[in-house]
Amino acid sequence: MHLVFSALLVVLLVSCGLAVERTRDLLGAVVIFASYSLLMAINWQMLGAPDVAITEAAVGAGVTTLLLIGAVSRTRRREE
Amino acid sequence: MLDPVLWSLLAFLLIMIALCLARAAVGPTVADRMVAINVIGTKALVLIAGLSVAARQPFFVDVALVYGLIGFLATIGVATYLERGGPST
Numbered sequence: 001m002h003l004v005f006s007a008l009l010v011v012l013l014v015s016c017g018l019a020v021e022r023t024r025d026l027l028g029a030v031v032i033f034a035s036y037s038l039l040m041a042i043n044w045q046m047l048g049a050p051d052v053a054i055t056e057a058a059v060g061a062g063v064t065t066l067l068l069i070g071a072v073s074r075t076r077r078r079e080e
Numbered sequence: 081m082l083d084p085v086l087w088s089l090l091a092f093l094l095i096m097i098a099l100c101l102a103r104a105a106v107g108p109t110v111a112d113r114m115v116a117i118n119v120i121g122t123k124a125l126v127l128i129a130g131l132s133v134a135a136r137q138p139f140f141v142d143v144a145l146v147y148g149l150i151g152f153l154a155t156i157g158v159a160t161y162l163e164r165g166g167p168s169t
Contacts, residue, residue, distance in 0.1 A: 001087035008094050012101070019105045027161070031104050031113045034154050035097070038124045041147070045131055045140055053128075053143045061121070062150035069157040073164060 006046060013039050024079045026072050034065040086134045093127050114158045121151040 016036040023029040037060025044053040097120055104116035125144050132140030 001084055001091075005087055005091050005094065008091055012094060012098055015098075016101065019101070023105060027110060027158070028105060028107070028113055031117045031154070031158070032101065034117055035101055035104065035120045035124075038120065038147075039097070041143065042124060042127055042131065045128060045143055050137075050140050050143050053140075054146045057143060057147040058150045061147065062153040065154040066157045069154075069161055073161050 009039065009043055009046065013043065026077055026079055027069070030065060030068045030072060033068070034061050037061050037064065083134065086130065090127060090130050090134065093123055093130070097123050097127075110158065110162055114155060114162075117158070118155050121147070121154070125151070 013036065016032060016039060020029050020032050020036065023032060037056055040060065041053045041056040044050075044056055100116050100120045100123070104113050104120070107113050107116060125148055128144040128147065129141060132138060132144070
């Protein structure tokens with residue numbers, strides 16, 4: 001059961017990365033990237049590194065998302 | 081006895097996260113994406129707390145606490161973007 005959960009998590013992570021690369025709408029890409037870093041935090045916790053998971057949850061899901069949304073709102077929203 | 085139930089519950093939550101992720105990828109309006117990231121955050125919070133029960137390591141709950149403190153920032157950011165008058169579709 002543990003293995004099934006880990007495999008599901010890794011498949012979801014890879015599909016998140018592919019979706020970030022495929023999405024033309026940059027705000028959607030930012031949102032998917034935030035959920036990618038959340039799943040990565042869960043993965044760090046599965047690997048037994050809760051301190052890295054805390055940093056990933058704080059920096060990846062909070063600060064990086066705000067910075068990227070600020071960048072999108074100062075430039076274009078659609079990728080050409 | 082408790083372990084298979086708990087792990088299958090966590091896997092079910094992960095499948096629900098995948099469905100919300102599909103909505104965030106497809107969703108035509110910004111509001112869809114905002115609600116999707118909020119729901120994903122809440123589900124991940126429950127997932128981290130359940131993982132700390134399943135792994136029998138109580139200090140893993142700290143990760144859930146820190147994420148609960150920080151996690152609303154993404155929603156606030158998208159809402160500020162909407163309020164400032166970015167295109168909503």
